[in-house]
Amino acid sequence: MSLARTWSVGLVGVRGAMVEVEVDLAAGVPTVVLVGLPDAVVRQSVDRVRAAVVNSGHEFPLRRVTIGLSPAAMPKQGSGFDLALAVAVLAAARVLPAARVGDLVLLGELGLDGSLRAVRGVLPAVLAAAAAGHRQVVVPLDNADEAGLVEGVDVLAAGGLGQVVAHLTGRVLLTRHERGAADPAPPGPDLADVVGQAAGRRAVEIAAAGGHHLLLTGPPGAGKTMLAERLPGLLPPLDERAALEVTAIASIAGTLPPGAPLVTRPPFEAPHHSATMAALVGGGSGQIRPGALSRAHLGVLFMDEAPEFARTVLDTMRQPLERGQVTIHRANGSATFPCRTQLVLAANPCPCASAAGDTACTCSPLERRRYQSRLSGPLLDRIDLRVTLPPVTRAAWLDGTGSPEPTAAVAERVRRARAAAAERMAGTGLSLNSEVPGRLLRERWRPARGSLALAERALERGSLSVRGFDRVLRVAWTVADLAGRTTPTAEDVVEALGMRLQRVAA
Structure with a gap:
């Protein structure tokens, strides 16, 4: 033997x-x-x-x-x-x-x-x-x-x-491998390419600074996809620990880019609306693989034409988005994948998706309601920012031929805002406003009572749920951090509430 x-x-x-x-x-x-x-x-x-x-x-x-x-x-x-x-x-x-x-x-x-x-x-x-x-x-x-x-x-x-x-056997020894310098990642798309859409640019900046989920609604050509694709460029580079987490997921999924073994930039995933539940949240008949939700860990998951996704697929994301991880069970075992990702949804206002907006819409009110109801209330309740983008006008197009603010300038404001939030939350294990539990918001970091009057009125009328009220507070803190303030003002709360209720300033 x-x-x-x-x-x-x-x-x-x-x-x-x-x-x-x-x-x-x-x-x-x-x-x-x-x-x-x-x-x-x-x-x-x-x-x-x-x-x-x-x-x-x-x-x-x-x-x-x-x-x-x-x-x-x-x-x-x-x-x-x-x-x-x-x-x-x-x-x-x-x-x-x-x-x-x-x-x-x-x-x-x-x-x-x-x-x-x-x-x-x-x-x-x-x-x-x-x-x-x-x-x-x-x-x-x-x-x-x-x-x-x-x-x-x-x-x-x-x-x-x-x-x-x-x-x-000692005949020809293998030498210890020394990792060479990685190929520099190509630059991502620049925010300066987006013409007009001041409200959309502001929403993307707030989303990047606080780690908030975002819903962009508007006709084709309004810039929804362009804004979503530029969100990862506003996020800070991954630190060493985060980079190893993201790289490990990419390695298991088989999506690790050649020549760049360490992923240092926040990932961006944009699954097609025909994606199955297993493709989105993970699974498979053999070895359990991470889905797009996990591949976007510490980055951005963009779901274009969100109402065209199966409703069961969209609703499956609710629990993982709250917990930051998804556990997939199979008969022969289970697997857990991290998924602390920013969700960006994009939707047309109606099925006909007229580029001219409501003036040329051919859909009946029933068709519009049925189309919009494909995004369930519980899912929308987890979206902090909801912005309606108008069609890009000729005047906005001509004005946009100047020099819109580039990604680098906005990313610097985002970096400062995140640093201010991290300093405020030092010792709590939290770093982003979107992660703060509601109890801490109300007990430790509650804004002045007078500044919350409009949000409290919306809560009384039923326009906001208790979860929605907490999310308005989180966004208000992000707005204050971007402005360099130590506490949210009434104007910050109003801006946060307006984006929550899809009221967009001109």
């Missing part, structure tokens, strides 16, 4: 889980038994590993091969275990020294020719290996820069199984 062990990593949501790979060779009819809740992809890895071992110049053991993946109760998914299986088999056959692979973490998919191919989720896998005390990881060449983001781990990049075998 010959036994060898090595390590790989499985994924549970956005976190890695260490998996011990054991291989036992025993006398008997040549066969391979794979145990430990493998999915179809892992079971098929036996044939890939056999061909890769043979085509790399070695013999696959003609004995009874038992492969165990521990912990046995955790489902194993994906092709990232291929390299660990091959190395463990060769170590059990005494082609490789078992002592050298006992603490090694191996990740990668094998081609039939023994080549090593990139896999998803390498960053969370290496983070899990580092947390478990492992200090050496072997990854495919295409995943090397991503793995190199983790401090304290020696990353060995290999192009194939033959190179890994040569390294472990």
Whole structure:
């Protein structure tokens, strides 16, 4: 009997889980038994590993091969275990020294020719290996820069199984990978491109400063999509911890941009209105993948033509938006993904979507109400800012040929406003006005009573719910932070209330 062990990593949501790979060779009819809740992809890895071992110049053991993946109760998914299986088999056959692979973490998919191919989720896998005390990881060449983001781990990049075998036998050692400089991300669209729409520009600025959700309503061509696409450029760059979170999600989703292993800018996701619930919130029939809601974590989720989305899909987002995470349950397990994102909805005022606005609308009042009711009241109640954009007039177009305020100038005001909010909330674990619980708003940061008169009247009339009242207070604090004031004034509350009730100043 010959036994060898090595390590790989499985994924549970956005976190890695260490998996011990054991291989036992025993006398008997040549066969391979794979145990430990493998999915179809892992079971098929036996044939890939056999061909890769043979085509790399070695013999696959003609004995009874038992492969165990521990912990046995955790489902194993994906092709990232291929390299660990091959190395463990060769170590059990005494082609490789078992002592050298006992603490090694191996990740990668094998081609039939023994080549090593990139896999998803390498960053969370290496983070899990580092947390478990492992200090050496072997990854495919295409995943090397991503793995190199983790401090304290020696990353060995290999192009194939033959190179890994040569390294472990001491013939040709793999060198520690040093991550090179990342390609600079191209600049995003500039707010100076938006003509007119002062109210829309103001709403986007407030949304960026306080992390508020936003609804833009207006006819085609009013600039709804342009404003939404420029919102990420107003947000500050991600700090190191946030960048690793966003990069881990992108790695699992397979959307990590080439040449830029670390995502430092807030992401922007814009799913089509035909997207399914699984595409939006996450899921899948096999391995649970993050949806657009999670891929927009710490960034912006833009849903254009929002009423065209299935109502069940829209309403599914209500709880995740409140909690900042989404948990997806399946028969064989569950996965939790973070989704602290800013939601931006865009909608036409009616089904005909006349570019000339109400003057040329051909829809009946019933059709307009039915169209607008596709956005449910509970979902709209979670939207802090609701702005109606008028059609862009000829005068506004001509005025816009000057020099509208660029993204850089607005982003600087947003940065100062966020810094003021963070200083005010120091020690609370909060940093954005949109995150402040209603109790703290009313007890610790309540504006002067006189400044709330109009909002209190709206609450009494039923125009505002209690949740809506708290959201008006949050927006008022953001308006005050942008103006450099230490407390909201009556004018700040009026502006916040006007955007809540879709009353837009000229």
